[in-house]
Amino acid sequence: xxxxxxxxFDSGVGGVSIWKEIHACLQQENxxxxxDSKHAPYGNKSADDIVALSVKNTEYLLSQGCKLIVxxxxxxxxxAISHLRSNYDIPFIGIEPAIKPAALQTKTKSIGxxxxxxxxxxxLFHQTAEAFTKDISVIEIxxxxxxxxxxxxxxxxxxxxxxxxxxxxxxxxxxIDYLVLGCSHYPFxxxxxxxILPPHVTIIDSGAAVAxxxxxILEQYxxxxxxxxAPTLQFFSNGDTRTLTQLLGNxxxxxxxEPLDF
Numbered sequence: 001x002x003x004x005x006x007x008x009f010d011s012g013v014g015g016v017s018i019w020k021e022i023h024a025c026l027q028q029e030n031x032x033x034x035x036d037s038k039h040a041p042y043g044n045k046s047a048d049d050i051v052a053l054s055v056k057n058t059e060y061l062l063s064q065g066c067k068l069i070v071x072x073x074x075x076x077x078x079x080a081i082s083h084l085r086s087n088y089d090i091p092f093i094g095i096e097p098a099i100k101p102a103a104l105q106t107k108t109k110s111i112g113x114x115x116x117x118x119x120x121x122x123x124l125f126h127q128t129a130e131a132f133t134k135d136i137s138v139i140e141i142x143x144x145x146x147x148x149x150x151x152x153x154x155x156x157x158x159x160x161x162x163x164x165x166x167x168x169x170x171x172x173x174x175x176i177d178y179l180v181l182g183c184s185h186y187p188f189x190x191x192x193x194x195x196i197l198p199p200h201v202t203i204i205d206s207g208a209a210v211a212x213x214x215x216x217i218l219e220q221y222x223x224x225x226x227x228x229x230a231p232t233l234q235f236f237s238n239g240d241t242r243t244l245t246q247l248l249g250n251x252x253x254x255x256x257x258e259p260l261d262f
Contacts, residue, residue, distance in 0.1 A: 002225050005030040005232065006214065007066030009057040012040035012151050012239065014185030015072025016247045018095060021207035022070065022214055023233070023251075028225045029218075030232045032064055036262070037239025041147035042075040043116025043183070050118060054080035058088060060262065067223050070214060071095060072184050074115060074206075078122035091217050096128060097182035098204045103132040105202075106178050110137040112171035115182025117142045125182075139174045141167045143183060150185045153243040156192050164189065168196050181205040188247065236260040 006026070008019055012035050019033050034057055042050050054076045061069055070093045071077045071084070077094035084092050097119065102111045111133070119125055120140050129138060149160045171179065179201055181187055187205045197203070218224045225231075233255045237244050241257050248255050 002067075002223050003030065003227060004065045004067040005032040005234070007032050007034070007061030007064070007069040008072050009034040009036065009054075009061060009069070009076075010072040010184055011042040011053075011076065012037040012147065012185065013237075013243050013247055014147065014150065014183060014188070015070075016244070017187040017205070018070060018072035018184050018207050018210050020251075021211040023253075025211035025215055026218070026224075028227065028231055030225065031234065032061060032066060033235045034060060034260075034262075035235065035237035035239065035244060037151055037237050038262070040151055040239070041116060042073060043118040043142075043147065045118065047079045047118075047122075050076055050079040051083050054084060055087075058084055062088070062090070066090075068093065068214070068217060068221075070210065072210070074182050074184060075118035075122075078119050078124040091221060093210060093214050093217060095184060095206050095210050097125065097180045098206045098209065099128050099180055100132045102178035102180050102204055103136050106136060108175045108177045109135065110139070110174050110176045111178040111180060112139045112141065112168075112174070112176040113180045113182050114141050114143050114167060114186060116147070117144070119182050137174055139171045139176060141171065143167060143186065146189065147183065147185050150188055151239070151243060153246050155188050160189070161192055161195070164192055165196055168193070172197070177201055179203045230254070232256070234258070236262070238262040
């Protein structure tokens, strides 16, 4: 069981930001990443559709022998992970916006959250927000249009910068000092965001925390891969693989990127 891959799925290439943190933390682990780019973005779909897509992704990863599944999508986590945990006998790791550290560390008592409609409207998001932001101003912005631009590899395009500038205006007017990225696609926008935001605004995402939790669960279930052979790093996409290739270009390991009719 220990040599079986960690399965990771997202509504496209965004979860590669999570995969990179997992690979850095667990370099001996075999991984299998599924990019459901054909159905991106998940953020504007109904809860039932998100659950159905998450089940389909899970079934594929299980068919490939995955020992643990990381739901590397905020929208899928907040809408579907309870269903997945109830119906499959395998550990699932979810990803939620990092509201807690932002709320605990803010000095201005004002934080911004950039996320998809599906995440911001979910019950799980509201439960987390209510638990940690009672005395804090929270500026929630739906990042409409950002995921398709990232899927197209246009992270630093003029259109992307214009959208980000528009979305940051109300946050800056509210004097935020933390920006929480509530979509696994959005970490790829950090270089562009840093051009727009003043230096005192800290940008945080959930990637490192997800990697630590993945390691913890593998240790708990005695499923760590202790072999010394080079890991197998597989990426499958039912969309255009060019952006996936672009995002993985600086990985110091052999990766396999393949199209998938899925």
